[in-house]
């Protein structure tokens with residue numbers, strides 16, 4: 565079967581199966597002119613949207629349909645996680661080139677539904693159209709959060725401890741393996757590639773952090789530690805110091821970097837798309853929060869630096885040398 569044979573409406577009917585995961589409060593899902601759902605007025609609504617364009621964000625031959633669908637939704641869920649919210653409804657718009665097989669499209673929706681199931685998110689609609697050359701996917705997600713729990717980028721204060729909810733730099737190593745067509749012949753390397761193709765949105769971690777009494781600012785790591793922490797310090801009007809030996813680097817990234825003579829700290833600073841959460845926590849409540857995080861998730865909340873009054877971002881190495889760092893993360897318009 566091809567897309568031409570089933571047509572746009574046949575395609576929508578086909579992919580809409582299994583999209584309604586949480587029918588409570590949903591009045592209309594896919595099939596009417598607009599989705600309709602009720603929300604609780606005690607809550608703040610969060611909306612985020614991400615556009616994934618072939619050859620800019622992904623290479624169709626280097627990613628399976630399942631992984632592409634999974635990642636398109638994951639990056640949006642990560643933005644809801646960064647605010648501390650609960651993801652609720654998703655909308656998927658897709659521009660399909662003629663050479664895109666129906667099986668590949670089906671797999672995109674399978675990947676999205678797999679993640680949607682795990683995080684209890686409905687897929688409620690979107691738009692479908694043709695494209696001359698590239699496959700383009702836009703996902704928008706609606707989430708909610710209690711009005712006194714929202715985490716923003718502008719709330720860091722001098723003295724705060726800076727944490728990450730997971731390892732940094734793995735995704736960049738995975739991308740390096742994919743772009744250079746290096747064989748993923750060990751579980752270590754496969755894990756790095758998975759970190760790039762199927763990042764785990766830290767929604768539960770975001771909810772946990774939002775409920776900690778000492779929480780201040782938060783962001784997800786989509787562009788790289790230096791760039792994402794840069795947003796926090798810039799918007800909070802503060803500076804930060806990072807301790808190179810505390811930046812969380814996985815064993816997999818360490819051995820990858822040792823083999824290829826790369827610097828793992830540089831990977832963590834500049835590599836994007838890890839989708840961990842970076843947060844800052846008031847120093848008197850930080851230890852308790854980190855302790856509870858370990859208890860709850862069976863892995864550490866990694867402390868890696870401090871917020872300070874002096875502007876700018878500085879990294880200190882174990883030999884006490886230090887360097888000022890400028891954002892080196894991904895910038896679509898610089899053609900990096």
Ligand SMILES: [Mg+2]
Nearest residue numbers: 643646784786
């Ligand atoms: Mg973000």
